[in-house]
Amino acid sequence: MKMELLAPAGSMEKLKAAILFGADAVYLSGKEFGLRAFSDNFTLEEMKEAVGFAHGHQVKVYVTVNIYARNHDLENLPEYLRRLQEIGADAIIISDPGIVLLARETIPNMPIHLSTQANTTNWAAVKFWKELSVQRIVLARELSWPEIREIHEKNGAMELEAFIHGALCMSYSGRCLLSNYMTGRDANQGACAQACRWNYSLVEQKRPGEYFPILEDARGSYIFNSKDICLLAQIPLLDRAGICSLKIEGRMKSAHYVATIVKAYREALDAFEREPGNWQVEDRWLREIGRVSHREYTTGFFLGDDFQDAKVNLNSNENDRSHDFVGLVLGYDPDEKRLSIEQRNHFKKGDLLEFVPPQGENFTAAAVDLRNAQGEPAEAAPHPQEHVSIYSEKPAPPWTLVRRA
Template identity: 55%
Template sequence: MELLAPAGNMDKLKAALLYGADAVYLGGKSFGLRAFSDNFSPEEMEAAIAYAHERGKRVYVTVNIFPHHRDLPGLPAYLRQLRDFHADAVLVADPGIFGMARETVPDLPIHISTQANTTNWAAVKFWYEQGASRVVMAREVGLSDIKEIHDRVPVELEGFVHGAMCISYSGRCLLSNYFTQNRDSNRGQCVQCCRFKYNIVEETRPGEYFPVVEDERGTYIFNSKDLCMLPYLPDMYQAGLHSLKIEGRMKSIHYVATVVKVYRQAMDAYVADPEHFSVRSEWIEELEKISHRPYTRGFAVSRPTEADQVYSHSCNTQTHEFIGVVQEYDAARQMVWVEQRNHFKVGQEVEFLQPRGETVRLRLPRLVTADGTEVEAARHPQERIGIPCLQPLEAQSLMRRRVREK
């Protein structure tokens, strides 16, 4: 089974592949559903695909907007460009884009995006007969239905395993369009109105706002919990999924690296010994360290209930924060060199999440700048800081600390 990770920019792509993803999905500056992600220029995309292929990994490019007439003239040239860059597939939701891709670049594999709302075997069969090589299941499809689809249609199936959930049906939402001007959520510009605070206004009393729940903070009636399918990993294998997809092109490097590593370890453990597989407590702890909302299993085994929403707040929670990236380890001096990403100081307890090795914990004994000057704190963004460390650390390990450790 493939582990598929988000890549909002080149740094996140490198982190995803380094920490264990088999493939990444990314978007260009146009035609994708994450307009507020960094995304990739043509030059960056060509370099990203080459980088992944050199490491035996795959890259899928999102072309999954619902286009208007004005979007179509530039599409054939863009599709030919993706073919020339050797993209491994494009993700498509709109039948018009699908037909144009089949005509313009017939050899470029097409994956049907979750935006297409594919929820039954007949729809999957339709896309397969049109030439799709993979169908991404709508989030509303349970594992038992996915198993039936797998048994009926000989096409690759992809399902979400972790990340944010949309309040609307597989992402088709008009709240953003309604509350803002020209911010179409189905063309990549959603402002996540489902995370806003809402009150009720009675028709004959305009201007009088009544809280939906008696709480001084108001209520967030559309705010979904985040998906976490780690406890159901064996069921996802048995359902016949070919690829497990992590949501989060707009999330941080810390999020991408942590989630990818957890699922990589879990998937490897399951494949090695399916009969005795169990979810390790340290995997759950890792997923609590990243920024997230409370977790839910979504539609996987039953319909969601009122408990799958977060009514009291829209803020994420996390136990740890990202503060640095390991550049190199100097074995002769037993010194790890870190690029600072957030303030840290002598005496703090930190830990290093390594791409392959175990997590290493360390109380900072002293800090040294690049010119050898000892300092009490690393205060300057992207400053190079040396930290005495007896244990060798892998390059690109992520340094973090507990949120309360200031």
């Protein structure tokens, strides 16, 4: 079976980026009942528009209803679930058994995907959820591929989804109080401040302001500072393990991030579909995923405990990226040979820019003959969101990302 590429859609722009750059399905949240409190999230009206856009491109939309509900949350839930059905969501993602029960009663034909927050780690748990008519399990990130394979062999009909790219959490699938304790932002309500990644020291009560280092090495202590997971090179093993859907993490990441990661995995997956026996990871895909903001990459738990790949980043708690996202192509005028660009970050005349179209090869070009929205020569675009144009022999389609090394 062809594996699905599932991408995060934290806003309408990110949804369109994910779809145009090659996702088979997207997941998003409404304003209510979903985690990720700080992503933009969709009103029901926006969700309807999002579903229309996605279905127009043969892409599925899964809606998260994955809060751990308190009694008072349940009151408006059936009505909300009925609305999700009406607007054409393809599945709902749930963590709470109570919400699973209410969804079964209210919208019995709607496929249910069990969220990774439900921590499914063994084949018996999968059987349990199958009896409650759950159609898909988003497996816990802590599983190795032989464990996933065994789960698949014992539950052939159950769809299995796995996180393959993005932030890892040092606690079991986000069940953590650290962020809430340190900052008041609750990870279990989708508002994690990633407090686990900070650089910690020790302070003795009678010596305020004196920080005693708790050293793992000369750089400090990053005991909980997880790397990001990346399973791009593991596509054949994901297939052998019986995974049907490959999930990219990051509804709060930028449209540039989503588009770049989706495109790299799309190309890698298409190459695997064409020639599974001869597939090898290509440097250009790895280069691409290094260009967006990320932590050092790890294969997490997927290759098992025998694989000595440190999951903790001991070098830094900062993100790396080699390129800045500076604009989005709006269109190309073939007569004038000019590319119109909506500026997102500062760039200026003469900068060497890289263009990343939704499909096909990237190309580079200098920002020659930069003009402002009025068509006047300019040294730089003054404001974010400003429309500018540059001269280019080469056309680029709308939604092409523009970035600078």
